[in-house]
Amino acid sequence: MKAYTEMTRQELHIERERVASRFEEAKNQNLSLDMSRGKPCREQLELSNGLMDALHGNDSMLDETGTDCRNYGILGGIPEAKRLMGEMSEVQPEDMLIFGNSTLNVIFDNVSRSMTHGVMGCDPWCRQESLKFLCPVPGYDRHFRISEYFGIEMINVPMSETGPDMDMVEEYVNNDPAVKGIWCVPKYSNPQGYTYSEETVLRFAHLQPAADDFRIYWDNAYSIHHLYHEKEKQDYLPEILAECAKAGRPDIVYKFISTSKVSFPGSGLAAVAASAANLADIKRHMRVQTIGHDKLNQLRHVRYFHNIDGMHAHMAKMADILRPKFELVLDTLDRELGGRGIGDWTKPRGGYFISFDSLPGCAKSIVATCAEAGVKLTPAGATYPYGIDPNDTNIRIAPSFPETEELRAAAEIFAISVKLVSINKLLHQSKK
């Protein structure tokens, strides 16, 4: 397989004709496929249908202490939900607060609270002059949107297979008191599927923040979301709360976790794990904001999953649905683009995304070309703060939602689009 980057102009022209005719063929299929968001497919959702039948009759709606979950009360979550989510989060039940249906909402509220009331007694952010968040890139667009919405300056920090560039993180966090946070998806990261190395986690735990109100936003969204059953094919992430405590700074991290991609997105449980001091700070706010979150949904989840073993068994079934989809996309990329020198992509062992990096300046054009052929991708740039990918290379691929045959078509159209745009780019360059 000859790399496009080593082809002559003539060879490229011949190749372009071949690719262009395949693209026309694809376009004529009038497809409408969506690989834009990390949405579970119908088959995955069906795995959790039993949740809807978990509560019947009066007694089934009492928690283990006898509290009627149909009524008001219980601010931080029922005990068995704290236990379940604690197991999922690898912390003790007392280190947890259970919230509503969305960690995004909890994270947003955390930033909002920091703006209006400050972090654990520090000045409210809205009264501080300069606010910055570090943003490992590429990263999760919805995180970046929260900091952008609150007018927090975002600073790109490059990601690698071991996590964010920790030299840069330490440099910023330990010296600049305006740096208040860093967005982390530490396991099977969005979009690359990277898991922070042990060294990275330890360096996080040993940060010496210049700002007392600096917090690591540790969004462990894919903690048990493996693609493979075999332990040795699963990523491992050290538990951050324990490491921070050991390092003598128990308060520098909030850990977020949810069942959005375990049970039902939008109807799952969200939770926060943090130090006692942080939880007390959060509860002061929460107590004014609500009487309590949906306890019946908490109970429903406990009745259905029982414990972390139940969750793991459930996630193994999820893996059996997702793994072939990831492999199909990766095989297509290998077959079509392997050795062509026009793109790199990640090979995650869990999570929801594959990250693709094109030749510089091609990502937007590839996404647009795909759209022309009926394949919707996450907008190029979305994985960067302000939607600006400085090199215009990164594309997030979400293989979960389409059915297999659709996914096969979509992956092929993606690869063809990459080829077409890259050839044009190379021809254009060599002209100059």
Add this chain to the structure above:
Amino acid sequence: MKAYTEMTRQELHIERERVASRFEEAKNQNLSLDMSRGKPCREQLELSNGLMDALHGNDSMLDETGTDCRNYGILGGIPEAKRLMGEMSEVQPEDMLIFGNSTLNVIFDNVSRSMTHGVMGCDPWCRQESLKFLCPVPGYDRHFRISEYFGIEMINVPMSETGPDMDMVEEYVNNDPAVKGIWCVPKYSNPQGYTYSEETVLRFAHLQPAADDFRIYWDNAYSIHHLYHEKEKQDYLPEILAECAKAGRPDIVYKFISTSKVSFPGSGLAAVAASAANLADIKRHMRVQTIGHDKLNQLRHVRYFHNIDGMHAHMAKMADILRPKFELVLDTLDRELGGRGIGDWTKPRGGYFISFDSLPGCAKSIVATCAEAGVKLTPAGATYPYGIDPNDTNIRIAPSFPETEELRAAAEIFAISVKLVSINKLLHQSKK
């Protein structure tokens, strides 16, 4: 029945002995009764058990447009939920946004958003020098706590049977640009059970706020929560959004509504009705905060209640449980305290509370005396901003939660406590 206020010291002493011995008797029963919060009782909760069985199998989880409610998406609520809550709120579906399980949370978030981002393009409240909210008193403690938490100055506005003192409201709202809001529970108000008169509603609609970012916080928590089936025994409240639109100021009101006391507190639906401009303002924020609220719970409610007729039928059953409890308390108060001149109380036709006003300076002492005999009441002062009832007279009675026999005992203990404290007060006064 001779009024205590007209008794001689000697008569009062004799009466005190009689009352004190009844109090000792009550105390010796070692009761533990709770009339502190407006919590539905078990029997009421059981009326909604069918909700838990409303969703079965794949197809039952699609909304009427075919959207799978188990998956991500649909920021403002599924169409049929907007229709149901729109009917409940007497507005069109397009005037609604559906939220999570709690209007308190929605109201809090509204204030929080106003603090950090301002109201419809106005300066964020956190950058404005002076912020005030008008607080009809007695009122809902959780409203007051929100304004207190955000450092908003609270101004007491006296309530009467027709609503807040509108001369005072107009004076403040139309002249002071620091006045940003007013807390209203316009129907079966908390705690008095008063419903704003048509004139009051119209005067609200015709306010000419000095501040562009002034909003009426219209918390219609008890919109369909009648105690009586007969239309002529139900209160009527004009629809505020329509009135504001007619008056040419469609944007000055947010209307909040929930099923917390229709289905399950903590597991119901909350909603906002407002002008298109206000809803757009709210959605700008919401879009960053969440991907969407629990659509399965929305669907569950629609499947269970179908429409407003289903809700009314359901609420009629609620009334049959609540009405005897209200009547029991009112009968006890009449029998024990009628004509004694030591207290006044409201006789609501809906809602969750009875409001009691003691002789000046007696409320705290009455609540403490009740507690001594095992009856927990809402803390005196709670119905006023900062927990300070200037005359120390108001006590909120919540008859819903206790079972009938408990309630009978609790109401009697309450009446005895009122007598005891009042006699002591009168004796103390007459000594001076």
